[in-house]
Amino acid sequence: DTEVTQTPKHLVMGMTNKKSLKCEQHMGHRAMYWYKQKAKKPPELMFVYSYEKLSINESVPSRFSPECPNSSLLNLHLHALQPEDSALYLCASSQGWGPISSGNTIYFGEGSWLTVV
Amino acid sequence: QKEVEQNSGPLSVPEGAIASLNCTYSDRVSQSFFWYRQYSGKSPELIMSIYSNGDKEDGRFTAQLNKASQYVSLLIRDSQPSDSATYLCAVNRDDKIIFGKGTRLHILP
Numbered sequence: 001d002t003e004v005t006q007t008p009k010h011l012v013m014g015m016t017n018k019k020s021l022k023c024e025q026h027m028g029h030r031a032m033y034w035y036k037q038k039a040k041k042p043p044e045l046m047f048v049y050s051y052e053k054l055s056i057n058e059s060v061p062s063r064f065s066p067e068c069p070n071s072s073l074l075n076l077h078l079h080a081l082q083p084e085d086s087a088l089y090l091c092a093s094s095q096g097w098g099p100i101s102s103g104n105t106i107y108f109g110e111g112s113w114l115t116v117v
Numbered sequence: 118q119k120e121v122e123q124n125s126g127p128l129s130v131p132e133g134a135i136a137s138l139n140c141t142y143s144d145r146v147s148q149s150f151f152w153y154r155q156y157s158g159k160s161p162e163l164i165m166s167i168y169s170n171g172d173k174e175d176g177r178f179t180a181q182l183n184k185a186s187q188y189v190s191l192l193i194r195d196s197q198p199s200d201s202a203t204y205l206c207a208v209n210r211d212d213k214i215i216f217g218k219g220t221r222l223h224i225l226p
Contacts, residue, residue: 042216111160
């Protein structure tokens with residue numbers, strides 16, 4: 001079982017709604033990630049937090065707003081989404097971050113299935 | 118050239134045979150290489166990580182890395198129906214992990 005926990009597992013929201021996806025890891029990892037995955041496509045990186053600071057934003061639209069309250073928690077706030085934003089949203093964590101780090105192995109949570117109607 | 122390339126498959130392998138999954142990458146300075154397994158409707162699960170040239174074995178799985186050829190592969194021995202899944206190759210580029218599109222593996226009972 002993954003030690004990266006995501007809630008909710010399924011979310012249906014309207015285009016005017018505000019909702020949040022939540023992620024928690026209990027492995028003492030210092031890097032956390034949000035990925036988006038569409039059907040039959042690979043995961044696409046959205047955001048990277050390292051030591052609770054936003055390190056990478058892959059030009060994600062502002063209707064997606066990440067938040068890292070502490071080293072164990074990562075949220076993704078959703079507002080005014082479009083139907084094309086429907087996807088599997090994956091949270092992940094790693095011990096470290098960066099190519100040199102031997103602890104850069106990424107572990108995924110089970111994901112949150114988002115449907116925008 | 119795509120950064121991480123995999124044959125999308127499906128790759129059909131008889132039960133009990135060896136499944137061979139291949140991946141090439143474009144960035145010569147990549148140092149970290151990963152194989153993830155993803156069942157339909159589920160999240161990716163780490164199978165193997167490899168950092169040095171050569172082979173790395175873990176149970177029925179063997180990862181092979183050839184940095185000179187920019188090639189990483191995954192061998193699955195004694196394939197089981199439960200191995201049927203999409204296998205994602207992932208490679209670091211700078212500070213990011215980049216995924217290939219995945220190879221669908223189908224083990225024939």
